[in-house]
Amino acid sequence: ANSLATVTITGAGGQIGYALLFRIASGQLLGPDTAVRLRLLEIPQGLRSAEGAALELQDSAFPLLQSVDVTDDAASAFDGANVGLLVGSRPRGPGMERGDLLAANGAIFAPQGAAINAGAADDVRIVVVGNPANTNASIASAHAPDVPCERFTALTRLDHNRALGQLSEALHTPVSQLRDVSIWGNHSATQFPDIAHATAGGRPVVELLEEQLGADAAREWIRDVFIPRVAKRGAEIIEVRGSSSVASAANATIDHVSDWVSGTTHGWTSAALPSDGSYGVPEGLVSSFPVESIDGQWRIVQGLELDAFARERIDASVAELIEEREAVRTLGLLG
Ligand code: NAI
Structure with a gap:
């Protein structure tokens, strides 16, 4: 590999996280010339699941995978991040009012935006997957005033x-x-x-x-x-x-x-x-x-x-x- 990138995945212990991690580690995200450092961000109740995925990543012996860190601390997860996949969110549950939904996501994406602002690499690229994805991207971007807003995208x-x-x-x-x-x-x-x-x-x-x-x-x-x-x-x-x-x-x-x-x-x-x-x-x-x-x-x-x-x-x-x-x-x- 000629280069090294840090990829941070939030909600990494969840279902989409599990489907993402192995493809990223195999080189399908950034190509065969880029080694990858993975950072798995979870909330405390999701840590064990993310740790389990990290064990399986180790057992896959991917040549491009340089390291895997599991954490519930957004600041360390986004430190030096080149790519951020923001998957973990609070989707609408039964009977949930829109205001509650947006408030719950604000509590997730505002601090993550601030952590990206504080520590991510200059070339950081963010894609928000967690719903409501477009608005979650706006919230994160609003809390990252030093990162050009076009680096915050949402998945369609x-x-x-x-x-x-x-x-x-x-x-x-x-x-x-x-x-x-x-x-x-x-x-x-x-x-x-x-x-x-x-x-x-x-x-x-x-x-x-x-x-x-x-x-x-x-x-x-x-x-x-x-x-x-x-x-x-x-x-x-x-x-x-x-x-x-x-x-x-x-x-x-x-x-x-x-x-x-x-x-x-x-x-x-x-x-x-x-x-x-x-x-x-x-x-x-x-x-x-x-x-x-x-x-x-x-x-x-x-x-x-x-x-x-x-x-x-x-x-x-x-x-x-x-x-x-x-x-x-x-x-x-x-x-
Ligand atoms: P999941 O429930 O299996 O996983 C979500 C994970 O996020 C859980 O492990 C949870 O502990 C974690 N999490 C929650 N809050 C967090 C936080 N503050 N920081 C870090 N991790 C946190 O859900 P799944 O299936 O992986 O889906 C994730 C999201 O993706 C959902 O919001 C879903 O609606 C959305 N989605 C978006 C699509 C799109 O096209 N944009 C398509 C499919 C799903």
Whole structure:
């Protein structure tokens, strides 16, 4: 290995953590030339599970794995971190009010943001996986004033990959032939999976669907089948599997970071990042966009035409994000 990176995973003793750790240690996050130091952050009741995973990492004898530290102290977990995967969070439980949910997450992401601010490496890249991911990223960023806000991103790559999977099935086309699908807005049921600019084997996906189904049926399929199926896929997985998405979430997290570091090569992908005002999304709001990764930085794809339907769907999801931000601001969580 030519270089060494410190990767911090929060909630490392949980399910997604377990699915992430071995892939990172095997080199799938940062490539075969980068040795990895893993830092596993947990709360006290999750420490044993993380320690168990650390024993199994040792037993895997990964040549690229330099060390594994397990801790419940955010300051030491993020000290020198180059990559932070913020997986541990407080998802909405039954009967939980939104205010309680946001307050519980504020108590997690505000101190983690402060620890990143205090100790992370200058090139730190953060992706928030724990829900509500977009707003948790805003909270962490607000507590890390010395870290450029564009280093705080949230995961919508799983939604993006789910959209590719659905299109691949509908068009009988391998995923490798598909390009330029977009996820806009919040990682929630209001997200807008957009295929207006997508192509399959170089041909517009919408055209192919129209050929296959007829124009009206194609429009209905997009609106009534494709979009809700992607947006509610998490619930479908829970219903069928009896447990939430884990391996696919870990896979998407790996895709997000490896594209961020190494660049996108097959058209664009999707990620939630602080808006620069593009497409009328208020500046600073952490919202999903079509993005390319160039020279280690995400760039929002510019100049896409949005029809009235797209505009309405994006505005609805952005409105939800603004509401979440205002609720968090009221709780004093934005510093
Ligand atoms: P899990 O419950 O198995 O693991 C979460 C772990 O986080 C637990 O071990 C817990 O002890 C730990 N944790 C809680 N608070 C912490 C803190 N302050 N610091 C460090 N660790 C802490 O849950 P799972 O399945 O791993 O999912 C994690 C999160 O990812 C959930 O919020 C889930 O909703 C979200 N998710 C997001 C997706 C996305 O596409 N953005 C997809 C799938 C899940």
